[in-house]
Amino acid sequence: METGIVDLSRLQFALTALYHFLFVPLTLGMTFMLVIMEAVYVMTGRPIWREITRFWSKLFGINFAIGVATGLTMEFQFGTNWSYFSHYVGDIFGAPLAIEGLMAFFLEATMVGVMFFGWDRLSKVAHLIVTFLVALGSNLSALWILVANGWMQNPVGAEFNPESMRMEVTDFVAVLFNPIAQAKFVHTVSAGYVIASAFVLGVSCLYLLRGRHVAIASRSMTVAAAFGLAASLSVVVLGDESGYALTDNQKMKLAAIEAAWHTEPAPAGITLFGVPDFENRTTRYAVEIPWMLGLIATRSFDGQVAGMSELVLKAEERIASGVQAYDAVERLKLAPQDTQARAQFEQHKRDLGYGLLLKRTLDDPRKATPQQITAAAWDTVPSVPLMFWSFRLMAFIGFAMIALFATAFVLCSLRRHTRARWFWKLAVLALPLPWLAAELGWIVAEMGRQPWAIDGVLPTFLAPSSLSRAQLWVTLFGFTALYGGLAVIEVRLMVAAIRGGPHRHEPDTPPPGRIPATPLTA
Amino acid sequence: MAFFDIETLRVIWWVLLGVLLIAFAVTDGYDLGVNTLLPFVARSDVERRMVINTVGPNWEGHQVWFILGGGAIFAAWPFVYAVSFSGFYIAMFLVLSALILRPVGFKYRGKKTDLAWRARWDWALFIGGFVPALVFGVALGNVLSGVPFRFDSDLRVFYLGSLLGLFSPFALLSGLLSVAMLVLHGSNWIALKVEPGPVHERARAYGFIAGALTLVLFVLGGLWVAQGGLGFRLAAAADHFGPSNPLRSAAVAAPGAWLDNYRAAPATVLAPVIGLLGALLAVIGNRARREWLAFAGSALACAGIVATVGVSMFPFILPSSVDARSSLTVWNASSTGHTLGIMLFCTVVFLPLILLYTGWALRVMRGRVTTREVGLNPDFY
Numbered sequence: 001m002e003t004g005i006v007d008l009s010r011l012q013f014a015l016t017a018l019y020h021f022l023f024v025p026l027t028l029g030m031t032f033m034l035v036i037m038e039a040v041y042v043m044t045g046r047p048i049w050r051e052i053t054r055f056w057s058k059l060f061g062i063n064f065a066i067g068v069a070t071g072l073t074m075e076f077q078f079g080t081n082w083s084y085f086s087h088y089v090g091d092i093f094g095a096p097l098a099i100e101g102l103m104a105f106f107l108e109a110t111m112v113g114v115m116f117f118g119w120d121r122l123s124k125v126a127h128l129i130v131t132f133l134v135a136l137g138s139n140l141s142a143l144w145i146l147v148a149n150g151w152m153q154n155p156v157g158a159e160f161n162p163e164s165m166r167m168e169v170t171d172f173v174a175v176l177f178n179p180i181a182q183a184k185f186v187h188t189v190s191a192g193y194v195i196a197s198a199f200v201l202g203v204s205c206l207y208l209l210r211g212r213h214v215a216i217a218s219r220s221m222t223v224a225a226a227f228g229l230a231a232s233l234s235v236v237v238l239g240d241e242s243g244y245a246l247t248d249n250q251k252m253k254l255a256a257i258e259a260a261w262h263t264e265p266a267p268a269g270i271t272l273f274g275v276p277d278f279e280n281r282t283t284r285y286a287v288e289i290p291w292m293l294g295l296i297a298t299r300s301f302d303g304q305v306a307g308m309s310e311l312v313l314k315a316e317e318r319i320a321s322g323v324q325a326y327d328a329v330e331r332l333k334l335a336p337q338d339t340q341a342r343a344q345f346e347q348h349k350r351d352l353g354y355g356l357l358l359k360r361t362l363d364d365p366r367k368a369t370p371q372q373i374t375a376a377a378w379d380t381v382p383s384v385p386l387m388f389w390s391f392r393l394m395a396f397i398g399f400a401m402i403a404l405f406a407t408a409f410v411l412c413s414l415r416r417h418t419r420a421r422w423f424w425k426l427a428v429l430a431l432p433l434p435w436l437a438a439e440l441g442w443i444v445a446e447m448g449r450q451p452w453a454i455d456g457v458l459p460t461f462l463a464p465s466s467l468s469r470a471q472l473w474v475t476l477f478g479f480t481a482l483y484g485g486l487a488v489i490e491v492r493l494m495v496a497a498i499r500g501g502p503h504r505h506e507p508d509t510p511p512p513g514r515i516p517a518t519p520l521t522a
Numbered sequence: 523m524a525f526f527d528i529e530t531l532r533v534i535w536w537v538l539l540g541v542l543l544i545a546f547a548v549t550d551g552y553d554l555g556v557n558t559l560l561p562f563v564a565r566s567d568v569e570r571r572m573v574i575n576t577v578g579p580n581w582e583g584h585q586v587w588f589i590l591g592g593g594a595i596f597a598a599w600p601f602v603y604a605v606s607f608s609g610f611y612i613a614m615f616l617v618l619s620a621l622i623l624r625p626v627g628f629k630y631r632g633k634k635t636d637l638a639w640r641a642r643w644d645w646a647l648f649i650g651g652f653v654p655a656l657v658f659g660v661a662l663g664n665v666l667s668g669v670p671f672r673f674d675s676d677l678r679v680f681y682l683g684s685l686l687g688l689f690s691p692f693a694l695l696s697g698l699l700s701v702a703m704l705v706l707h708g709s710n711w712i713a714l715k716v717e718p719g720p721v722h723e724r725a726r727a728y729g730f731i732a733g734a735l736t737l738v739l740f741v742l743g744g745l746w747v748a749q750g751g752l753g754f755r756l757a758a759a760a761d762h763f764g765p766s767n768p769l770r771s772a773a774v775a776a777p778g779a780w781l782d783n784y785r786a787a788p789a790t791v792l793a794p795v796i797g798l799l800g801a802l803l804a805v806i807g808n809r810a811r812r813e814w815l816a817f818a819g820s821a822l823a824c825a826g827i828v829a830t831v832g833v834s835m836f837p838f839i840l841p842s843s844v845d846a847r848s849s850l851t852v853w854n855a856s857s858t859g860h861t862l863g864i865m866l867f868c869t870v871v872f873l874p875l876i877l878l879y880t881g882w883a884l885r886v887m888r889g890r891v892t893t894r895e896v897g898l899n900p901d902f903y
Contacts, residue, residue, distance in 0.1 A: 065629035079607025090600020101590035110583030117579035465608035
């Protein structure tokens with residue numbers, strides 16, 4: 001493989017995933033907000049709620065189109081750019097993706113057309129059901145995608161089969177009810193609901209500031225305040241609750257987030273601020289709150305939070321054992337009936353992935369020196385400053401969102417929200433924050449998983465396709481240009497639609513005249 | 523899943539792969555055809571909008587067949603997914619870029635009244651129909667000819683071809699056949715869905731040409747496969763129950779072997795016959811102004827032509843032209859029985875549901891699109 005392929009592939013995946021993830025969370029939340037708004041319309045029969053629903057669904061549509069478009073890339077990128085990953089874990093990883101299509105995406109995509117075009121062809125209740133099915137479909141999609149992603153974080157219910165040289169399912173129920181996947185699902189969809197609430201809240205407040213569409217804006221603001229408060233509480237409180245400390249990788253991620261270089265006596269303090277220093281393995285200028293980390297991470301006063309140095313020592317042991325597993329696999333390749341190699345494999349198979357870590361510098365891990373093993377073990381530490389700061393900024397925004405929506409909720413409950421000018425400005429300013437938090441969350445989850453593509457199983461540097469740098473540059477450039485262009489167009493259309501507001505119906509037929517550029521027409 | 527053994531599951535998933543591809547060709551196929559035809563059959567903005575809205579409400583659901591196809595290949599045939607998607611790297615990128623233009627094209631075209639804006643998105647929609655239609659055909663042509671890839675002992679795949687290498691004369695013929703077939707299908711859909719008038723007449727005219735081309739190119743393709751020496755054959759009996767490891771099988775290039783299955787099981791001739799009769803029916807329906815007949819005909823043509831590729835190649839899915847031993851077959855490229863069984867269960871539960879609500883969604887939007895409706899309905903693209 002040419003050098004740089006891994007980095008270019010990772011860059012491409014990060015760009016396309018982060019871009020996709022700008023639109024998906026809004027879809028997740030907007031669909032449910034549309035259900036709420038339309039349900040009010042169906043129950044009260046007041047036409048203004050129909051108008052509210054249709055206005056927000058127009059904005060939803062602009063966002064949805066690009067969310068779907070960029071999702072296509074995600075689905076195929078595993079095969080195009082990460083073909084060894086696809087082969088190595090396809091037996092497990094492919095299933096949630098396929099079930100996502102069968103169960104969720106089909107429903108969402110089929111119903112979304114009926115939702116937009118069926119207003120005059122369906123009864124009120126039938127249309128509400130259709131809107132609900134769109135919401136259900138989009139959120140179920142998220143469930144299956146996160147089951148797949150959760151498995152990359154905590155690969156349960158599978159083991160390596162030397163006969164087919166890949167991971168194979170042993171227990172699908174374990175894959176499905178993977179606690180990390182479940183925690184991620186709750187956290188991620190809640191984040192989507194916060195983003196959608198902040199969007200509706202921000203746009204509504206903009207209208208109130210300008211004194212336009214007040215009837216629609218104040219009602220929308222109420223919906224956003226209630227939904228947003230519930231969602232922001234859920235995203236923080238339920239959030240990553242059970243996500244931590246379950247697997248070695250998540251322990252390492254937690255230690256990196258906390259810049260916990262060494263295991264502290266329980267209960268450990270939480271570091272609020274500080275400057276992590278990888279060279280000296282210490283955090284300078286640290287400001288700590290005693291006990292908090294122990295409480296959050298272990299829910300007890302006596303549970304210990306493992307530090308990076310100790311986790312690295314453990315990784316060293318697993319690498320040594322992984323070399324044995326690797327040796328057994330190589331022998332089984334030549335002689336599948338070798339019972340001695342088989343026994344050696346069975347004993348060490350759980351650590352095969354750790355043995356593969358050595359492949360970064362060595363063709364044959366069996367020739368590794370103790371120094372190389374130590375170095376490889378330190379490779380299991382993700383970028384500490386990145387984890388440390390991304391997590392803090394994300395968590396800070398999370399708490400800020402609770403404050404924002406709690407305030408909005410109080411204002412709405414007291415019926416002061418149509419006069420609170422200071423709050424309107426605040427809500428407009430806060431609009432981009434939850435997006436930033438969501439992107440940071442993605443960085444914490446995925447960069448925190450490094451150096452693993454699949455925790456403890458497959459190092460990222462082994463996962464890409466055998467491509468050339470030229471090929472990757474072509475697609476990287478192509479996607480950047482395409483996505484960049486679409487982003488500009490999308491933002492402009494959003495702004496125009498918001499400026500146009502709920503009442504204006506654009507003239508649908510342009511002034512008479514033929515389409516000017518018709519070079520294809522004979 | 524103890525109901526079926528791995529051999530049976532492999533065959534079932536080979537059939538399901540075909541079902542997915544056929545469902546994609548039959549449903550999203552006409553959407554792609556309509557997009558390709560857009561600049562030709564519709565000249566004014568009102569006409570364009572009429573054509574766009576024949577597929578506007580339903581194409582999104584149809585596209586999921588493509589996405590589901592990707593997911594199902596990943597889950598059931600991970601080797602095929604890994605090898606074909608990375609092997610056809612730049613081609614896949616072209617298809618993806620084209621397909622990305624489609625949803626935004628549909629959604630954004632009508633957001634401004636500016637004619638130049640709309641004309642640009644019409645181009646995007648055309649590309650979003652034509653490029654995938656062409657590249658899918660070219661890819662199938664390459665699959666029939668064999669793809670230059672091999673595995674190392676870790677089963678990492680190495681691809682030895684180039685982008686230009688994909689466009690062999692036979693692959694180009696397949697590409698053209700694919701475009702003709704989908705344009706035929708799309709024109710039949712337009713004829714079925716727009717009010718009588720100039721657009722309707724143009725769609726019929728293009729449909730006739732595309733139908734004739736489909737017939738000619740399909741026959742030509744068949745002759746090429748028979749005479750031109752395409753084909754692969756297993757060198758030794760394959761282990762139908764063994765672990766999925768392509769390096770344990772043996773295959774050789776065998777010119778003309780793509781006709782083996784028709785000799786061994788003459789009933790399989792039904793696939794190409796349905797393809798031919800379907801296309802013929804489409805042309806007859808077109809001339810007789812029987813729009814439903816024509817559409818049913820082109821749907822059958824899509825099904826028959828896709829099935830022909832599958833039947834000719836069984837048990838091969840992706841033969842390798844540089845290292846026939848690395849070839850992927852029904853017997854050596856699947857997931858485990860465990861995964862195949864769970865996936866089958868999900869399919870049995872959800873596929874009927876999907877067909878049910880897809881049919882319902884099409885029914886809700888039934889009726890012809892008229893210029894009057896396009897002018898009045900604010901929801902239309």
